[in-house]
Amino acid sequence: MALPSYTTTSQRIGWYSFLTYCGLVFFFLIAPIFIILPLSFSASPFFEFTREFMNFEPEAWSLRWYRQMVGIASVGDTTVVSNKWMLGTRNSFIIGISATFLATALGTIAALGLSRPNMPFKGTIMAILISPMIVPLIITSAGMFFFYSKIGLTHTYLGLILAHTALGTPFVVITVTATLTGFDTNLIRASQSLGADTMRTFFKVIMPLILPGVISGALFAFITSFDEVVVVMFVGSVEQITIPKQMWAGLRQETSPVILCMATCLVALSIALLTTVELLRRRSERLRGIKLRN
Amino acid sequence: MFRDKIMNETTAGSILTTEGIPLKVSLQKAERRNKIRAVLLVAPLLLFILFTFLIPIGDMLLRSVDDSHINTVFPKTFKEYKKWDRQDLPSEELYKTMFFEVKESEGYAIGKASTRMNYAKSGWKSLLKKSKRKFKKIEEGPYKEQMIAIDKKWANMEYWKAIGVMVDATTAGYYLNAVDLKYNVDKEVVRQKENRRIYNHTWFKTFKVSVLVMVFCLMLGYPIAYLLSTLPLKYSNLLMICVLLPFWTSLLVRTVAWMVMLQQKGVFNNLLVMSNIIADENRFKLMYNETATIIVMTQILLPFMVLPLYSVMRTISPNYMRAALNLGASPLHAFWKIYMPNSVPGISAGCMLVFILAIGYYITPELVGGKDGQMIGNWIAYHLKTTLNWGLCAALGAILLGVMTVLYWVYNKLVGIENIKLG
Numbered sequence: 001m002a003l004p005s006y007t008t009t010s011q012r013i014g015w016y017s018f019l020t021y022c023g024l025v026f027f028f029l030i031a032p033i034f035i036i037l038p039l040s041f042s043a044s045p046f047f048e049f050t051r052e053f054m055n056f057e058p059e060a061w062s063l064r065w066y067r068q069m070v071g072i073a074s075v076g077d078t079t080v081v082s083n084k085w086m087l088g089t090r091n092s093f094i095i096g097i098s099a100t101f102l103a104t105a106l107g108t109i110a111a112l113g114l115s116r117p118n119m120p121f122k123g124t125i126m127a128i129l130i131s132p133m134i135v136p137l138i139i140t141s142a143g144m145f146f147f148y149s150k151i152g153l154t155h156t157y158l159g160l161i162l163a164h165t166a167l168g169t170p171f172v173v174i175t176v177t178a179t180l181t182g183f184d185t186n187l188i189r190a191s192q193s194l195g196a197d198t199m200r201t202f203f204k205v206i207m208p209l210i211l212p213g214v215i216s217g218a219l220f221a222f223i224t225s226f227d228e229v230v231v232v233m234f235v236g237s238v239e240q241i242t243i244p245k246q247m248w249a250g251l252r253q254e255t256s257p258v259i260l261c262m263a264t265c266l267v268a269l270s271i272a273l274l275t276t277v278e279l280l281r282r283r284s285e286r287l288r289g290i291k292l293r294n
Numbered sequence: 295m296f297r298d299k300i301m302n303e304t305t306a307g308s309i310l311t312t313e314g315i316p317l318k319v320s321l322q323k324a325e326r327r328n329k330i331r332a333v334l335l336v337a338p339l340l341l342f343i344l345f346t347f348l349i350p351i352g353d354m355l356l357r358s359v360d361d362s363h364i365n366t367v368f369p370k371t372f373k374e375y376k377k378w379d380r381q382d383l384p385s386e387e388l389y390k391t392m393f394f395e396v397k398e399s400e401g402y403a404i405g406k407a408s409t410r411m412n413y414a415k416s417g418w419k420s421l422l423k424k425s426k427r428k429f430k431k432i433e434e435g436p437y438k439e440q441m442i443a444i445d446k447k448w449a450n451m452e453y454w455k456a457i458g459v460m461v462d463a464t465t466a467g468y469y470l471n472a473v474d475l476k477y478n479v480d481k482e483v484v485r486q487k488e489n490r491r492i493y494n495h496t497w498f499k500t501f502k503v504s505v506l507v508m509v510f511c512l513m514l515g516y517p518i519a520y521l522l523s524t525l526p527l528k529y530s531n532l533l534m535i536c537v538l539l540p541f542w543t544s545l546l547v548r549t550v551a552w553m554v555m556l557q558q559k560g561v562f563n564n565l566l567v568m569s570n571i572i573a574d575e576n577r578f579k580l581m582y583n584e585t586a587t588i589i590v591m592t593q594i595l596l597p598f599m600v601l602p603l604y605s606v607m608r609t610i611s612p613n614y615m616r617a618a619l620n621l622g623a624s625p626l627h628a629f630w631k632i633y634m635p636n637s638v639p640g641i642s643a644g645c646m647l648v649f650i651l652a653i654g655y656y657i658t659p660e661l662v663g664g665k666d667g668q669m670i671g672n673w674i675a676y677h678l679k680t681t682l683n684w685g686l687c688a689a690l691g692a693i694l695l696g697v698m699t700v701l702y703w704v705y706n707k708l709v710g711i712e713n714i715k716l717g
Contacts, residue, residue, distance in 0.1 A: 011625065014625070018517060018521075019521075021517055022517050022518050022521045025514045025515075025517065025518045025596075026518065026533065026536045028514065028593060028596075029536055029537065029539075029540050029593065029596060029597075030536050030539065030540070031555075032548060032551035032552055032554075032555055032593065033539065033540060033543055033547070033548065033551055035551055035554055035555060035561060036547070036550060036551050036554055039554060046559075047550075047553060047554045047557065047560075048554075048557075048559045048560065048564070049561065049564065106338055106339040106342055107339060109335050109336075109338060109339065110335060110336045110338070110339035110340070112335050113331075113332045113333065113334070113335025113336035113337075114332075114335075114336060116328065116331070116332040116335075118325060118328045118329045118332055119329070119332040119333070119336070120329060120332075120333065123706070123710075123711070125336060125340065126711050127702070127706050127711050128340070128343065128348070129336075129339060129340070129343060130711050131343075131347070131702070132343065132347050134650060134651075134698065134702055135351070135654070135695065135698065136653070136654020136655070136656065136671055136694065136698070137654070137656060137657075138654060138656040138671040138674050138675055138691070139351065139354070139654065139674070139691045139694060139695055140347065140350075140351070141678075142354055142674060142678050142687060142688065142691050143347075143350035143351040143352075143353060143354040143691075144346075144347075144350045145678065146350065146353050146354055146357060146684070146688075147349060147350035147353040147354075148350065150353075162346045163346060165342070165346070166342070166343060166346040166347040169339060169342075169343065173339075223542060223544075226544075227544040227545055227546070229545075229546060229657065230656060230657065230675075234678065234679070244544065244545075244546050247546045247547075247550070248546060248657075248661075251546070251549075251550065251553070251661055252661075259550055260550065260554075263544070263546075263547040263550050263551070266543070266544045266547050267543055267547060270539065270542040270543045270544065271539065271542075273542055274535065274538055274539055274542045278531075278535070278538075
């Protein structure tokens with residue numbers, strides 16, 4: 001941003017030091033995420049930038065940790081050995097996708113109810129529905145561990161999926177209610193007066209308009225489940241490995257650089273999801289002339 | 295309001311619907327139907343959250359005061375116990391009931407009860423274990439002398455008195471433990487022994503770390519939120535990605551990244567050594583301590599500060615500042631008197647959110663905090679997983695939850711829960 005010509009020297013200094021400060025803060029936010037990308041291609045078994053690595057010596061760079069991650073023993077060998085990382089990836093996707101579907105369905109319907117003007121105790125109910133996002137995970141995990149073991153849900157996939165659904169719903173509720181704040185209820189009346197029944201109105205009129213919000217919410221719910229480790233540790237069994245659980249184990253026991261490879265993949269995933277959400281948000285702003293982020 | 299007014303004016307019944315029902319009645323009916331419909335839409339999720347989330351937490355809260363297991367192991371003893379005058383050693387009768395209940399109970403139940411009894415007076419566990427084994431040989435009474443012959447602790451008043459603490463089916467003992475207090479054998483509240491006082495210190499540390507993280511987040515987040523809100527949308531959207539990306543990146547990934555950055559041979563120390571700012575042997579200890587916890591938590595929670603600040607700052611018209619400057623205020627003065635007060639709602643929303651989230655942190659302190667960066671969440675996990683002292687685990691959790699609930703309630707009053715922003 002160019003400064004106007006009448007600014008004094010001290011104002012200029014102030015403005016540029018302010019910009020520098022902001023730049024440093026952005027660096028603080030972003031740098032740690034990208035520092036791991038190059039390091040995952042290092043041949044060194046430690047989490048450090050060696051001198052050879054910095055000088056781009058070919059033997060210091062390698063894909064060996066990536067090969068280990070996907071279970072290929074050596075170069076050229078195409079047999080894939082199943083390992084904990086791939087098992088974890090599979091489990092993470094199974095749990096994440098199931099939880100996302102449940103959370104999105106429940107959350108969207110609830111958001112529709114919450115956005116009706118005649119909803120009683122709206123504030124209280126909203127506060128309850130959002131609470132899984134606010135209550136510390138360790139407390140949630142402790143409670144779930146005690147209760148789920150009573151009813152036999154611990155060490156089952158169902159238990160993990162239900163738990164992750166509960167953790168994901170607040171995000172769906174928040175994004176969908178935000179989308180619905182600008183919703184013109186006359187459209188529903190118009191549809192009904194033209195003879196459409198409730199289901200038809202929902203799928204043909206409401207759904208297409210709130211879809212960006214629903215998808216954003218679903219992606220939030222997915223990443224919440226995909227990233228969750230505390231509940232998995234306490235409610236899941238030892239064999240129920242997910243990606244974050246394997247990373248946790250890796251960090252606490254054998255600090256293997258495979259963690260960095262998986263972390264790189266996760267960063268790529270989060271960039272993809274973030275881009276999708278941003279595009280959706282802009283699209284819905286453009287289409288309806290409302291701002292979701294206000 | 296307007297509708298009410300119309301309704302009041304027509305109570306005389308002058309206006310009827312086509313079916314001949316008074317309009318007011320018909321309207322009320324329609325209203326009620328709409329209300330039920332709205333409730334029915336919310337009901338599935340509400341029930342789901344109730345079942346998967348609220349009941350488990352309620353269960354945990356009950357566990358924090360629950361003391362009933364021991365009553366199911368020694369029901370007769372406890373009944374007999376209430377007759378005891380607590381002056382001299384108990385009568386033969388009490389010894390006898392105790393003897394049979396120890397002898398006849400299952401080993402598992404005794405084991406669990408003895409763990410609980412050990413919390414009241416240490417030594418109970420070994421005493422019961424030993425007794426359980428040796429009682430088998432005793433065939434007939436009198437039991438008192440034989441029990442004392444097995445272990446002198448049976449003649450120790452302290453042990454008998456300690457049972458008094460456990461006679462009720464509920465106890466506040468775990469809550470006392472959670473703040474470094476305990477019941478002595480006479481059920482008076484006393485402080486824990488010097489070397490066992492850990493929780494008050496940890497509570498204090500948890501608050502200290504949360505407040506520091508909140509302050510740092512504000513210090514770092516306020517300027518960039520301001521920058522984002524003043525830049526044209528084209529640039530601010532781009533920079534917003536920098537704020538949102540960490541938000542979307544796995545917590546563990548970010549923690550790993552910080553380990554790479556901060557460890558002894560990490561990026562930060564390497565840079566300092568390479569640029570000759572510090573000597574190789576004086577590398578900073580930035581990892582596995584409280585500093586690490588604070589640095590990493592600040593970075594992780596910063597987006598939660600920036601987003602609410604940004605959404606408030608965008609509504610502050612730049613004309614206010616221009617007017618103040620025009621009237622002769624220095625930029626700093628104008629900022630302090632005009633901009634800052636206008637941004638207070640954002641500050642309070644951001645600070646509360648960061649504090650609420652920080653206070654219950656577990657993963658980050660566990661991984662980067664080392665020994666002195668541990669917070670209360672880590673003790674909850676420790677008792678849940680390692681010591682299996684679930685009563686204390688639940689009590690610590692309940693206190694934390696209580697603090698959270700108060701803050702959450704205030705947040706809801708101040709900011710409104712529906713205004714939480716997710717980017």
